[in-house]
Amino acid sequence: FMIILAFAALFFKIFMLQKSKAKEYNQKILSQQKYDSRDIPYKRGDILDRNGTYIATSEKVYNLIIDPKQINGNQEDYLNATVSILSEVFGYSADDLRSTIAEKSDSSYVKYAKDISYEQKTAFDEKKEEYNKSYKESKSSERVYGIWFEESYVRRYPYGSSACNVIGFANNEDLSGNSGIEQYYNDQLIGVSGREYGYLNDESSLERVIKNPTDGNKVVSTIDLNIQKIVEKHIAEWQSSTGSNMTAAIVMNPNNGEILALATSRTFDLNNPRDLNNYYSPEQQAEMDDKAKVDALSNIWRNYAVSDTYEPGSPSKVFTVASAMEEGVITGNESYDCKGFEEVGGWKIRCVNRNGHGVLNVTEAIMESCNVAMMDISRAEGSQKFYEYQKVFGFGSKTAIDLPGEADTSGLIHTADNASATDLATNSFGQNYNTTMIQLAAAYSSVVNGGSYYQPHVVKQILNSKGAIIENIEPELVRETVSAHTTAFINEALRRTVAEGTGSAAAVAGYDVGGKTGTAEKYPRGNGNYLVSFIGSVPAQAPEVVCYVLVDTPHVADQARSAYASSLFSKIMTEVLPYMNIYSKVDESIDVSAFPTAEGITDNNTQKQEESKNYSTEEVIPNDGENGLPGVPAGEGEE
Known part of the structure; x- marks a missing residue:
């Protein structure tokens, strides 16, 4: 019996010891294990x-x-x-x-x-x-652990x-x-x-x-991947067949500023963005230090359509005519006698047609891209109003597109205070000032849509992770640029530019296309390098889509042909328009008979315009050193 009592006492003591020390023991054991958050x-x-x-x-x-x-x-x-x-x-x-x-x-x-x-x-x-x-x-105690x-x-x-x-x-x-x-x-x-x-x-x-x-x-x-792929396909085909230093295109809705596609020939794989193999050989990469590689990648990632500037050339003629019409300086019935050049400030500034276009009205001046007519119109308008309207159209200011790296062009345009007579003359046809693709596309859209300048943007909606709408990004109307009357006049002139004028290569079968060509000689002048472009809108009289195509330094001997860009526009839009369910239509409410007619271009020379071009680089207007603007040629190549 005593033995039983002794064992019972021992067990009781052990039990009480375990109970009193349990927390301490557990904490000690747990403290020896690693529990990382x-x-x-x-x-x-x-x-x-x-x-x-x-x-x-x-x-x-x-x-x-x-x-x-x-x-x-x-x-x-x-x-x-x-x-x-x-x-x-x-x-x-x-x-x-x-x-x-x-x-x-x-x-x-x-x-x-x-x-x-x-x-x-x-x-x-x-x-x-x-x-x-x-x-x-x-x-066995062997296991994966x-x-x-x-x-x-x-x-x-x-x-x-x-x-x-x-x-x-x-x-x-x-x-x-x-x-x-x-x-x-x-x-x-x-x-x-x-x-x-x-x-x-x-x-x-x-x-x-x-x-x-x-x-x-x-x-x-706002991007439509199907439109994006169409644009990219045709840019790639152009690059592989002919090529250029840069080819780029923007497709946008002119009525709300939405960018439907934006593509350049400078591409990279988003899944492997630091791969340099498409642009540099293994030997070239081996010679690069870290800074050189960073610079190379930054250049590849750079969005040309937003971050690079250039002289726009003849698409600017749209704004020259529109601003003068808004100010009542012209009605559209005026005539201009182009002899192939004009003396301005002691300099001979030539037209694209060295032999002269002869007598043209305003519509014909746009159709045939006459530099002389534009110089006369801008001179009649005067520097003060001309440069006021450059600001109205957004030149010299960022568009505030929702993409990083937009170029600041505030120092790349003239003002009425510092512009000379030659500056005004050359600015009228798109030389001696710089813009970006997105600036020009937004400005052009405002002219052809009835005068509403919308902020271009690439995002339309923010959703939470479950798909519920947090924010709808509504189109932002920034300002009004021109009247409906001016829009109607410009759209008809642009339609005729494609149907009968310099933009014929941009035609799309079954559609009324409006648009403007551009051929700008690059700086330094005289090297034979050109930037050619075409910006167009469809349907011409009530645009639902705008497409801007730019080809910088085509890899051909004769670079000064806007048809390179115009034909690329045509190929892109031939596929895009049916996809968007856009059909050719004419706004019957517009009385086009009220506008001046062009029964035929009056030309002092019987030769066709293409046959009469003579791109001379002898006469160059010197740089005055202001605004960082380069010297400009005497109007050559402004088609």
Whole structure:
């Protein structure tokens, strides 16, 4: 009996000791284990085209984490099995795995691989379970151990280089945007990471607390991927057949400022944006230092249509005529006698037709792209009003398009205070001042749409991660530029420019197309390098779409032909117009008979215009050094 009492007392003492020390023991045990809190990554918001097609998305992937400390805790049982399965599933080198585990033996966290797909992770998990189960049944202690997967996201661009200048890309390391929509709307696209962490509660139990991440918002672009691909296809065909230093195009809705497509010949793969192989040979890259590589990449990523400036040439004649008509300086019935040149400020400034166009009215001056008529019109309007209207049309000011890197052209235009007579004359036909493609497209759209200048933009909607609308980005009417009467006159003149004048190569079968050609000699003058362009609108009298095509320095001997750009416009619009369900139509409310007619171009020479061109570079107006503007040629090439 005494023995029983002794054992009972002993058991009671042990029980009380365990109870009193339980919390201390549990905390001691738990403190010896590692419970690191971890971030739960957010998903960067998707970018969609206007039809809901995903053009940028974030795909969940996994980082493969090795815990050498756990594996080395029982190396004999864990090392061989773990290395064997990793090698089998992922194809990793067994020697490299063993070396990593040995070198990082005191670490509990080694990020061994990134971008592991869900399928790869699942394959490993299944193989691990199968392996460990078989050895458990054989009562062996050998098993796969010390491997886990960490969630992550990687940015994917399903269409590669398509719309690369608009979309931009995100760095996968920190998911920050770089260029394009990715950069401009970065604050909308980023989210907030969640967190998972553990702690001991009052009962000494380990509690897990999870704060879920907040995913980024979705951005819906104005870009139509189908139109974008049409534009890109024809630019690529031009580059492969003829080529140029740069070919670019913008397609936009003139009635709300939405950009439907924007493409250049300088493209890059959004999934591999730092790849230089398309532009530099391995030998060239080997000679580059880090700065040279950064400069090269920056140039590749640069959006020409927004960030580069140039002298626009003859599309500017649209604005010269429109502003003069708005001010009542001209009615459209005036006539101008072009003898092939005009003396201004002591300089002989030539027309595109060296032999002269003869007598033309305003419509014919636009149709035949007469420099002399434009100089006469701008002189009648005067510097003060001419340069006021340049500002009204947006030249010298940023459009505020929602893309990064828009060029500042404020110092690249003249003002009434500093413009000489020759500056005014040459500005009237698009030389001796600079613009960007997006500036000119927005200004032209305002003239042909009835006078409403809309801020160009590439995003139309912000959605939350579930798809609910957060913000509709409405068209922003910035100002009015011209009257409906001026628009009607200009649109009819532009229609005739394509039907009967210099823009015939831009014609699209079955449609009334309006537009203006451009052929501007590049600086330094006399080198034979030209920038040719065409900007057009369809249907001509009630435009629903504007397309601006620019070809900088065509790779041909005779560069000074706007038909290179006009024909590219025609090919693009031949596919785009049916896709957009746009049909040729004439606004019956417009009485075109009220405008001056052109029964035929009165020419002092019987030769056709193309036969009479003589691009002379002998007469050059010197640079006055103001505004950073280069010297200008005496009007050659302004078609």
